[in-house]
Amino acid sequence: MWFVLALIALAGACALLYFDRSRRDQTGRVRQIWAKAQGYTYDNVEEKLPGQFHRAALAKQEYLSAIDVVKGERRGESFILFDLEETATIVAVRRRVGSDVDIDLRLKSTPPPKDSDLELLGAIGPRVVFATDLEIARRVCDQRMVAFTESVPPHVNMLWSEGEWTLGSLPIGSSGREWDSAIEAVARLSGILHVLPPVTEPRGLDRGHHDPSRPRLREGAPAEARPERPTSPRPPAPGAPRQQTSGAPRPPAPGAPRQQTSGAPRPPAPGAPRPPAPGAPRP
Template sequence: MTIVYFVIAVLALAGAGALLWLDRQRSSVARHQRAIWGDQHEFKFRESDTKLRKVFHRATMNVPERVAVQDVAFGHYSGAEAVVFDLAETATVVAVRRSTPSSVVVDLRHEDVLAPAEEDVELLGAMGPRVMFSNNLDVARRVCDRRMVALANTAPSYIEVLWNEGNWVLGSMPLTTDTDRLDAGLEVVRRFADLLRVLPPIVDPQDAPDPRDPHGPTRAELADEKTESMRDKQRRARIAAAANDVDDQGSADADPVAPEPTRAWSAVPEATPPAPPSTAGRRMQPMPVRRPSQAPGGGRPPSDRDEGSPTPPPGAARPARPYDLPPSTPSTDRPNRHRKN
């Protein structure tokens, strides 16, 4: 019995080795065929890649992390970057890069394929043998023109899912090394990318505009003359205010200076000497003083000033008046000319 068990174990080990060898040979042939196909399009070949799993996450790429990316062929197709790779034991994926990214996702898949697992997309409707999903139905409706309908009806059924993600447009099909299917997949994905050019691009967030000029740009190098002049005026005002604060602080620290007395409270006003007569030109003669007319009774009208009172000369200092008394005079000693005694 022991010999029988030993023979069975040897046969099982040999069978396992043969299966491993066949699998490796099949994988080598597949890699070799992908490299040959890539050479026809001037693509480069790489056996595996770890970065693509970090770039693509939707639709067919929504698989566990343990699923590796292998048999990668990359290059340029019709002026755009293109990548063809396999998800191990899952699908073959074709990706074409777009010129501008968009936050709107359009998912066009065959009606026999399950709905997308992402929760941010909604069903838009059927389009021939395919169904469209999107996270912005209003924008997706504008994409559904006659060219999109033609693509949905003429695309091969083995291209199961078409979708866009970031800067890329992708298509997936069952694992294949057939060159005709790979060529057809590249062309369909390129056409789908052209139709998605109408999607709104992602706009970089900007700061709030200047409240003094809401229509002006926020960046300094793009600011127009109006906004820049307003900023210069505010800058100059801040500099002037800072200078005034410094001057006020310096004057407050200095010794206070006694204010000069006002002219209204001076005891004796300063006598202003008369200006010397000018000899140039014609001399001005004094105006004659008109005497008041006689009263009806033949007498002169009453006058407050006595005729015998002397008239002070023009250059003499006038006597101090009551409101010219100095501040030291008590208020009781100041006569009030508006108050009756």
């Protein structure tokens, strides 16, 4: 009896796996045909793609692979569409300039994000807005944002931004028409988010004219704390008169007449008559 029930359960599990595999293959073929018709590129799987994103539907999903990946261009910006295995279909549009401010727009029926840096701004139309900087998010959420949130198709349940990416999610098993509308919605939001302040890069020290033999000072150190560089005497310009420096006398140049110095008399040269001694009779 139990053996028969186990066989029936095993047969049912095999049948479900077969139908699921068949449905996945069919979805992959449909998406490949759709991508080819639109002039996009298609890949079966990219394992590291989900690890580039960390918010909303892609929070803590690095262990999953991206399946049926489509890459193309819409509204002059690159986009990626892929399935996060059996979790969701993701659309990601890349902006030319990234931002440190991230914004999350989701339906009111969707649970709030678990990111600690996202704060609640309020409701705009049928969606709720969260942001990492509420002051900047208030300026972004103008009349264009209100009109946009009211025109987003309902199957795009979450929209958010991460750095230079604007993303949206929709349920698994969506059709080609829903993919098109989702890409269009995410691309429109990406255009609105161009007003976000760009990424601020840390100010680095000027390393172009630094002497490696001298210690590098910290930025903001007082000028008097900087060690002085020793100066070396510059060679005189060609044709300029040379100045006599104090110290030992310089030797005469070869061929120059020697000057008589005061002090003891010089001895006579060999063979020259000696002068008479004092008090001796003259001849």
